[in-house]
Amino acid sequence: MTTAYLKLSLIASLLALAGCSSTPSQPKISQLHNEVGKLNKEMRQLTRQASALEQQGHLNSGAAQGAWLLPAAGTGVILKSQAGDLKLSLSHVQAEANGTRASLDIHATGDAPLPSFIAEVEWGELDSATGQPLSISSMSQKIEVASALLPRGQVSVPLRLSNLSPDRLGYVRIHDVVVTPPTPAETRP
Numbered sequence: 001m002t003t004a005y006l007k008l009s010l011i012a013s014l015l016a017l018a019g020c021s022s023t024p025s026q027p028k029i030s031q032l033h034n035e036v037g038k039l040n041k042e043m044r045q046l047t048r049q050a051s052a053l054e055q056q057g058h059l060n061s062g063a064a065q066g067a068w069l070l071p072a073a074g075t076g077v078i079l080k081s082q083a084g085d086l087k088l089s090l091s092h093v094q095a096e097a098n099g100t101r102a103s104l105d106i107h108a109t110g111d112a113p114l115p116s117f118i119a120e121v122e123w124g125e126l127d128s129a130t131g132q133p134l135s136i137s138s139m140s141q142k143i144e145v146a147s148a149l150l151p152r153g154q155v156s157v158p159l160r161l162s163n164l165s166p167d168r169l170g171y172v173r174i175h176d177v178v179v180t181p182p183t184p185a186e187t188r189p
Helices: 002-020 026-061
Strands: 067-069 077-081 084-096 099-108 117-124 139-145 154-162 171-179
Touching (some): 026 067, 067 077, 084 171, 139 154
Antiparallel strands (some): 067 171, 084 099, 117 139, 117 171
C-alpha cells in the first residue's frame, strides 16, 4: 500500500508541476515571429541603404565633374558648380507608366540665392556585380532652373526618368551646370 501511495503522490505532484509550467500561447509566438520578421526586413533595408550610401560616396569621390545620386542611398550630395555649391537630393521617387517620376531638390548652400542655370541630368542602371554605372543603358535630359522674381535658396525640379522603373533606377547624375543670364522679365524692377 505504501508503494502505491508513493506512486500516486508522485503522479499527483508531477501533474501539479506540469500545470504550473504552461507553454507560451500560440498568439504570443505568432506575434514574436511577426516582430522578428519586421526586424529582419528593416535590417535588410538598412543594409541596402548603407551599401548604396557607400557606393554613392565612392562614385562622387572619383568624379571630376558632376554629382551622383543613388536613390537607394536616400541622402543628398554637394555639387561644386558654376552656380556655386549646390546640395542635391532626390525625393518622391515613384513609378509611372513609362518609367520613374522624381523630384530633384536643389538648395544653395550659402546665403546667395540660386542663379538661373541649365544642367544635364543622366540616369541609368548600376551593374549588379560591380555597382558601377551601366553607360549602355543610360539616358539624359536637360533641366533649366530660372531665377525667380524673389530670391530663393531652393527649388524642386520635377524629373521624368523614362524606361526605368524605380527598382531598376540605379543612379541619377547631374553635371554640366552652366549659369545662364536672367531673362528680361527677371531683371525688371
